[in-house]
Amino acid sequence: MPTFELGPNQYGKAEIRLVHVERTGAGDRLTDLNVSVALRGDLAASHLTGDNAAVLPTDTQKNTVYAFARQFGIAGIEAFATRLAEHFVATQPSIHEARVTIERYPWIDVDSRHCLRRSGGEVHTATVHHGHYGTQVVAGVAGLVLLKTTDSEFHGYLKDRYTTLAETRDRILATSVNATWRTATGFTDPEPARAALVEAFADTYSHALQQTLFAMGSRVLDRCPDVVEVKLSLPNRHHFLVDLTPFGLDNPNEVYYAADRPYGLIEGVVRRDGATIPPEVTWTF
Missing domain, CATH: 3.10.270.10 (Urate Oxidase;)
Known part of the structure; x- marks a missing residue:
């Protein structure tokens, strides 16, 4: 049996x-x-x-x-x-x-x-x-929607026989930020961390959403001394230029369609160099 x-x-x-x-x-x-x-x-x-x-x-x-x-x-x-x-x-x-x-x-x-x-x-x-193991506190923000109409590029990536995506030197960059941060002391005012995320997204000239992720996490650590670790999940809310040539019209980066899915999902952790991170509590559900 x-x-x-x-x-x-x-x-x-x-x-x-x-x-x-x-x-x-x-x-x-x-x-x-x-x-x-x-x-x-x-x-x-x-x-x-x-x-x-x-x-x-x-x-x-x-x-x-x-x-x-x-x-x-x-x-x-x-x-x-x-x-x-x-x-x-x-x-x-x-x-x-x-x-x-x-x-x-x-x-x-x-x-x-x-x-x-x-x-x-x-x-x-x-x-x-x-x-x-004691008490571990993780704070954060979810569903923080950010968009910039320019100052974003994407080019120089790997290409194979299935690649159709055109390189771009000017694109809309949009995401819905899900971020959490852990502090050494347990509690922190969430607003400075949130403000740092928004500020870094806005003033970072982005060559990749991965670069923007690192800049956002780094800005939180810089502005919030008690934060030791930031986790970020950034879905890439794609905006694609509409081809208007069938109608005899040009499209100088003005008319886009917002793609719902599928979407790129960029995730990562930014930590202080040498920071002591307590053991992660494993909850499998």
């Missing part, structure tokens, strides 16, 4: 939508979050025999998120995620590791008191791992 064993496993409550309103005399402060919790520990019995004695219900995890928002407020998503992760491990003997991931959706005041508007499509992110 074949035998089987249980491999790595985890469980939790995903995408807990939380809107917190801090009432102040100067106007309301709104925090809009999407919180996901994942727990690991002595949970084999639940999988193997259906014994749930070690299982903290995912509904309880959801309720904890809401209760903590009321009890402690949300000073910052990194601190809020850390408080939650440490709580689940400290209060449940069967739970040895916790991961809390938070997405924060920015809102902007309209009348400085009670009216706000959603700010674009980007979100601020924080992921906290807590366990026997």
Whole structure:
């Protein structure tokens, strides 16, 4: 008879939508979050025999998120995620590791008191791992859409029998930035890192999106002394010139079509030279 064993496993409550309103005399402060919790520990019995004695219900995890928002407020998503992760491990003997991931959706005041508007499509992110190895905090931004209409080239690349892409000395460069950064101290204000990403994208004359990636990561490290590592994922949102010659028209880099897919995906890590990086926590899901 074949035998089987249980491999790595985890469980939790995903995408807990939380809107917190801090009432102040100067106007309301709104925090809009999407919180996901994942727990690991002595949970084999639940999988193997259906014994749930070690299982903290995912509904309880959801309720904890809401209760903590009321009890402690949300000073910052990194601190809020850390408080939650440490709580689940400290209060449940069967739970040895916790991961809390938070997405924060920015809102902007309209009348400085009670009216706000959603700010674009980007979100601020924080992921906290807590366990026997301590606490690791990674902050970031996702869906930060950037585009420059010029100051970008792409040429001198490998060519083989299947290459049809024409070299260009002037092109639109666009991407949707997904970036995370890890600090030596745990918490950092995300705005300087975000501003550094945008600034580097804007003022780097790009011969390749890979070059731009390194410039963006380097700028974050330069502007944020507590950051030791930046991870970047940059999909290349291709814009191709439309051939207007069938209509008797030229196209001096004015009319493009934006390709949805497929797209190039450039990813990389920029670290401080000689920086001590804590061991990566492996979560396989």
